[in-house]
Amino acid sequence: MVSIKDIASAAKVSISTVSYALNGSDRITKETADRIQSIADELGYVPNRAARMLKKRETMLVGVFLTDFSGHFYGDLLFGLKEELNRRDYDLIVCSGRRSHRMIPERAFDGAIILDATFADEELLGYADRGHKLVVLDRELEHANVNQVLLDNKAGATLAVEHLLGQGLSRICAVGGPESAYDARQRMRAVRQSVERMPEASLEELPGAFDKASGYAAGPRIAEAAREGPVGVFCLNDEMAIGLCDYVRTQTSLQIGRDVHVIGYDNIELAQYMQPRLATIDYSKRKWGALAAEQLLKMIEGRPVEQERIYVRLVEGESVGQASL
């Protein structure tokens, strides 16, 4: 592999001159710089990333950690992240799995973005203590080296429940997320508050784990409830809503949007292709990513960071209809 040394001897200058020339320092005259540059090109020189990282103590890399690679909104989120990072000359690296956690303390990146339930809070705080910059997207953490971009879960869940209530549905079921999920806890809390505000409304909470299977599993109980009249179901994310619709369609003779009214959360791509179209809560995943990137870069560069929040909107769908009285 051709190194800076090879260029130095080919150009009959010292390696420091080569380094300065290639990095565009004004210590070197334009002529020598050009000469060195063309020799470098000719030899096909590419700087060694590891050496540069070691010496400069910076990587120009940001790591994003995901629980898995199959999330339905990762595409947009990562797009937003990457755009923003690239504008500032950083590269994005996506990681998943416990094994890769170690890359943070190994200083493989200048900062990391976390949307990964396999990190415990204490683990993240430990990294922050050691000086690593983090932006967390799936929890709230109080630390000088940690910031977050919050989804407005409260507003979203309130919107969802009020949409159901607004259709004349007073019997509400909510299918929850894993206890460990911050988003799930926040959404469920808002659900309770919204229902409590309506004296005539009732709420039943069903357990769930943010996956299709838990939506499906909630099916029997919901079908039972629906026998006594229309029921409005808020699944705390779209995947569960889809699982529930699956159950209702294949295992019961109930009709979605008439007997069982379903609304989800996240507006994943699938939602718009469901028949009937799934009502859901939407927010800009790109913006979420872009803000996360912006915050992280500010931290890395030592600029002040302001708290950001992503707003939500209701997407209507035929999975929620007017309650027939």
Next chain:
Amino acid sequence: MVSIKDIASAAKVSISTVSYALNGSDRITKETADRIQSIADELGYVPNRAARMLKKRETMLVGVFLTDFSGHFYGDLLFGLKEELNRRDYDLIVCSGRRSHRMIPERAFDGAIILDATFADEELLGYADRGHKLVVLDRELEHANVNQVLLDNKAGATLAVEHLLGQGLSRICAVGGPESAYDARQRMRAVRQSVERMPEASLEELPGAFDKASGYAAGPRIAEAAREGPVGVFCLNDEMAIGLCDYVRTQTSLQIGRDVHVIGYDNIELAQYMQPRLATIDYSKRKWGALAAEQLLKMIEGRPVEQERIYVRLVEGESVGQASL
């Protein structure tokens, strides 16, 4: 940041002893090794990745390059890749975008897996010439440092067309992919061959770009054709099939599975949620990833690599029905 030196002075041994001890060399007695280990733990030592990379000239990292992060089957593919790599102590890093290409010559990984149209063949061959190990998933390249895991596109496309023909459909439309896509070229070639084998069958080729919009765009022409009797449409991937169904459903009074029979390719998750369910060609994306990882590791370790191929199967769906005669 605590380094091997700090441990050395804390333990009153040389840095080489620390290095040997921490790496489990048998040059060091168990007692000192344990002592050093516990001091390292106490100080919270984590090795510096850059330094190790530089010295060892290996990274234990594999990069996978994707055109974007939104592909519908990336989740499974990456899962297969990651599992296999982790079993062998390698970490996976996902990259996208032209900017990140440079990580290959910069020796940021021990090898790379390419499923990314933004790489030109010549670019990849250039890296291979410089000794970088590659596995390509979206093309075929002849080079000692390049291997591929091939999808059986020919078999899949043949299966799809024969399924349509088998339902009594003799007027076939095929919605193609970008000219630059290897998969698209292979599939289309097989389509032509299959249709030609049936003297009474006719084929019309429509342009496409593997995205939903091109499926939608093919809609008018297909609707026109369907006015003269049922037509079988093979969209070279599921996304286009979904776009086409969208058009037919919203812009025409034709019925899918009766007037227009649609089959896709890839069996993305969405396919099973379409109404009617989309017929498609399925193959194991996990296995695809696992084989790619296995090949790359063999190359890195200098073991012989055998050519692999992923097999396909037909998934029936109501989007293709019996042609009413």
Next chain:
DNA sequence: ACTATCCGTAGAAACGTTTCGATAAACCGT
């Protein structure tokens, strides 16, 4: 013409590891 200033380049140390070869102490058999 002589010192002071500046400018372009060179030398060398450092970043944090790994690993080869050297060294000194302990062991063994005779």
Next chain:
DNA sequence: ACGGTTTATCGAAACGTTTCTACGGATAGT
């Protein structure tokens, strides 16, 4: 008790950069 062998540890070089400081020669000012 002695040379020879083994054993545990150490010293130093190297990986490929960056960057501080030093240096020598040219230019400029008086």
